[in-house]
Amino acid sequence: MKDKQAAKVTINEVAAHAGVSKSTVSRYINGKLDAISPKKVQSIKKAIEELNYRPSQMAQGLKVKKSKVIGFLVADITNPFSVATLRGVEEVCDQYGYSIMVCNTDNSPEKEREMLYKLKAHYIEGLIINTTGQNNDVLMDLISQDVSIVLVDRKVPGLKLDAVTTNNRDVTSQIVNMMYDKGYSHVGLFTEPMKGISPREERVSAYTEIALERNAGRIPFVYEVDAKDKEALLQSVNSFLTMNEGKKAILGNNGLLMLKIISCLYELGASIPEDIGIAGFDDTEWYKLIGPGITTIAQPSHEMGRVAMERIIKRLEGDESAPQTIELEAELVLRHSL
Amino acid sequence: MKDKQAAKVTINEVAAHAGVSKSTVSRYINGKLDAISPKKVQSIKKAIEELNYRPSQMAQGLKVKKSKVIGFLVADITNPFSVATLRGVEEVCDQYGYSIMVCNTDNSPEKEREMLYKLKAHYIEGLIINTTGQNNDVLMDLISQDVSIVLVDRKVPGLKLDAVTTNNRDVTSQIVNMMYDKGYSHVGLFTEPMKGISPREERVSAYTEIALERNAGRIPFVYEVDAKDKEALLQSVNSFLTMNEGKKAILGNNGLLMLKIISCLYELGASIPEDIGIAGFDDTEWYKLIGPGITTIAQPSHEMGRVAMERIIKRLEGDESAPQTIELEAELVLRHSL
DNA sequence: CTGTTAGCGCTTTCAC
């Protein structure tokens, strides 16, 4: 390590420099200006500027049990949906002086658990989480430690927590109906394993309901696939594509999966929407540039992040009202893939 | 606030529970096991498990001046390039028990400065930054505070810091040459304002050099545009497109810009590569699905994140060698947009 | 208004 390390300036130096006690400096820092004589305010201000002093979050935090950091725990930060949400969270964090600690879980409950403990050790004040649903005990522990939690996108049954989600059921019904209206007799839903993940389940359930209703007698086509298993996915897509009847369309359960499905379609030489229609969830700017433009359900992910963080701020400010789940509206973006 | 708050379990409870002093527990936590009698090791282990104890990072940090957090400061976390890098950083952070604090600067030097101070207040041990280059003083201050800094993607002249970059010049020359080889007589480079940002400058300079060499007498076509100003961009693209001579191709300086340019091309009804060729930097999975597939220079962004973080770990472990810039190889991904 | 004092939860000499 370097030893020419300039000692960090502390409240003591400021106090000495300004000729006051550190309590007074502390008061100044905490904005209790009207409890300090104007001249001292001036000298403290001057000292702080000259020394370029910044209070240590660690020391402050240790004392008041407030770290000014909030945790953002998602399955995969690489997912554009998560990034957009993070952006929203960040905007309001910034506004209130909070910092964000970002963690990936890769949908692994064990990793999630580890991360939760890590975040706890950092005394996070709030947590925005896209949970696997397998660590409710740790979540409860965090709650008892006074950290404010809000679930984004995924709700957890039996966990009374604030949540911000989208109207998955409605919007799924809407698009599935539209698909049938457009004359697609066979609409297949591709989804990653549900594993109790609420938005996936809601979409599947809404789809199934409409499929049953509109397509009497034919079983709904739900393909549960692993987006990472390219071969298997290709198989599934191909088997759906080559069923020898009807006009077909695929509904993809999320953006990442859509990407894989479209790749498969290209590989199989199927053209959109002539050979097969397709629509999905999430929206990225790229969607409009792919094929004829992909019709999709755009989630207000950025907004979800903002709302989630605002909820946390409210909680931190003392709001004790019952947990609520805020459902934001997803938007159907019509392009030409159907 | 809730008052049923379960007190956080501290080292004292553990000590009491295990019937030892807190010094001994501290020794245990810090792995000095051979300095503790085996039976005490057992009882401490048991106590920790039963109480589900985790040492407070804040308290530890305050004492040893190590927060176990590293800062990740980028212009725009929404940029896929940044996300991939973050992912890489995260992997190695995880491995060494570090947490990441993520901040956006939006390319604003003022915001960057604010964030740097914020990060400093959190006693970050390391910083991975994609800098505007306008806050070298704060960076130096951080250095004097013993935080290890590594620049990613963007180098800063005059700042002797570790950096990880890509071989922009080489790879740009390569692709530009290829474009001319393919018979494009007019290749235009579209870039966002250079403002001293090294990769942009390097690419423009490499392009200019080749353009001059291969296209004697014709001035290079460098369009400096604002990716956010849709109208102006459309203008520029159109003016290049409608020059009434030669076979044309565009080279876009980064992924975000590419997206906008391709949109413009679609809007103008130009088809790729018949009416105009195009190639760019960065690579996202979507590139292969757009038009005929976009030829691009894929940066090893994930790898860059890993390498950057590994560099920090080395520094933190005491490596005092001279700052080095590690240049990773970008890869030319040939598809059919040229 | 302002300084003194006592910790926050941990690490680290320094004795025993």
Add this chain to the structure above:
DNA sequence: GTGAAAGCGCTAACAG
């Protein structure tokens, strides 16, 4: 081996 004590940088009574 192990505990007592001091202190990291800060805040929060409590006097004055």
